Amino acid sequence: MTLSFSWLDLWSEVRIASFIWQAVTIAASILLSLLVSRVVVHWGSAQSRTGIVEDNQSRLVLPMLWPIAAFAILAASRMAFLKWQAAPLLTLALPVVGSLALVRLVFYLLRRVFMRNGNAGGLLLAFEKVFAALVWLGLAVHLTGLWPDLIAYLEHTSIPTGRHQTSLLVIIQAIASIGATLILALWLGAVLEERLMKVGTIHSSARLVMARAGRASLILVAILLSLSLAGIDLTVLSVFGGALGVGIGLGLQKIVSSYVSGFVILLERSMAVGDMVSVATFYGQVTQINTRYTVIRSLDGIETVVPNDILISGAVQNHSLSDRKLRVATQVTVAYETDVESILPKLIDAVRGIPRICQDPAPHALLTGFGLNGLELELGFWIEDPENGKGNLLSLVNRSIWRVLNEENIRIPYSQHEIRMATGAPQSTLPPELSSIKQ
Structure with missing residues (x-):
């Protein structure tokens, strides 16, 4: 199904009754998508206790859901119109609504991954603005009919990469595929972690291990898949893997030790989030167990970041390992x-x-x-x-x-000290021979 259209065909359609039906179809599709999206979000919020949709995610789901629903309804309506007559107005509406759906979908995925405590950082907001500007710029190029010329220009413009020439189109496609797969992997990792944290039948340490391992595996698969989609031969990574192994063995011993120690702590369950522990001079509650470090919050609110290798190599007093009393x-x-x-x-x-x-x-x-x-x-x-x-x-x-x-009139005794004062002239304690020398 092609989404291209002719402005002359659109202008001719203005003068006939089918234009009204297409406009009504577009308006009805948008209204129906808004209604369906609100019903789905309301149902998901009502089921938040079972982990279907969290209340704090509802405000992110609705702006993303209704453009996708509107695009699906408009696509079905256009196919129905094309059985009887041309539908240039619907053909025009499809890329507009599709671009909005793409922007809102990417915003939703990014905020689910990178937004913390309900606040989006400045870097995230800046990236969202740049991405939205690129999408709307691409839509404008498509509507003006310059898209084929742009594709041809990017395909015939090459950049030297070593001994080879790589076109701009291939580079842009590689960047887009890598970004899309990484964002999708991070989103799936965040969703997996949220679901695992709600499983009460699994120990908290085991849940953290599965969540961290699942996210790392998804990111690794996304990187390998994106490199394959970009046309990069994965065999060239063998040299990089050897160099990385040497670097880990020589310069990253402490970091790797902390990472391995983190998994050991989580697997052997010697410490869990919420335990009261004493490590060296620090005493407090374990609030986070990450793959490299553990956060201990003291009773006065001070948080201490302790590398996991210290918890493995040193003595740790766990005041609530088997009994919290x-x-x-x-x-x-x-x-x-x-x-x-x-x-x-x-x-x-x-x-x-x-x-x-x-x-x-x-x-x-x-x-x-x-x-x-x-x-x-x-x-x-x-x-x-x-x-x-x-x-x-x-x-x-x-x-x-x-x-x-x-x-009970019980007396608490004070500390007592006896002091004796010497009276009379002090007497010399020097021997006679020294006394004569002194005189």
Whole structure:
């Protein structure tokens, strides 16, 4: 089916009744496509809990969906018109709506891949403007009938590439094929990751491994496919592969070690997103496990990027590997005349009603030692949410202990130091022979 048309045929069609029917068909096709697109988006938003269409993606789907639906309806309408008479107005509308559908489809794919937190970056917006300008420029060249001349010019204009001559048309086709396949691969990788992250029956580490491996595989296939479409012999990549292997072996050891360590961490499940860990001097919650590094967010909001090879080669304390419960303790010193047997149960009762403190295992109080200033007591308890921090909870516990000590008139001893003052004239401690020399 060709989309070319004659402006003279279009002008002659203005004077007959079929022009009205074609205009009505175009308007009805656009209205029907808008209606169908809104119904589909509304249904998808209603099914967002099952992962069909997310609510935050609805505003991206509608601008992309209705031009595609309108193009399909117009194409079917044009085929029906051509059985009885010419349809130059529909032939004109098809490339216009098709160009709009292409622009909106590329915008949708790019924003699904590169847009973060609902905001498009400046580079993405600039690329979208350039792409839209190229598409509309190509449409203008097509409508003016200059498209065959442009194709012939690009085909006969060659650029020297080594010992060979490559036409501009081949170069543009290669760039277009590489860009299209990469965008499609990135989009499929993003969709695959979203779907895997919603599968609750698979461990989070395994889901991350499958998502990362799937995206890397799709990108590799897209690059190889695009090179084949561009007419590049894949056997020339053997030299590049050898050089890359030497470079990895010599200069990229740490990076490759981090990447391999990332997959090892995810596969052996020694650490997962949400765990509370201690690595070297860092303590916090694991928020991201990427192929090269892991992000640990401390309780004061500071995020630390730790290379994965450090997590493999060094010791890591995982406070929530098999059990998320964490023991917390606070100490207090009381006077030696304190009745320990009566005060320990009261300290336990004082913290039983505090939120976040587990009752199984229950809080416990211990006499841990005999200090220089008094008896050293410890009140220990367990919590199930260490990611929420311990500062506020310890403050509540210490205030409860202070109230009990005040109610029981129990004295907290102060640190005491004995100072002795020497009286009288200081006496020489030098031996007689040295004293005579000094005189």
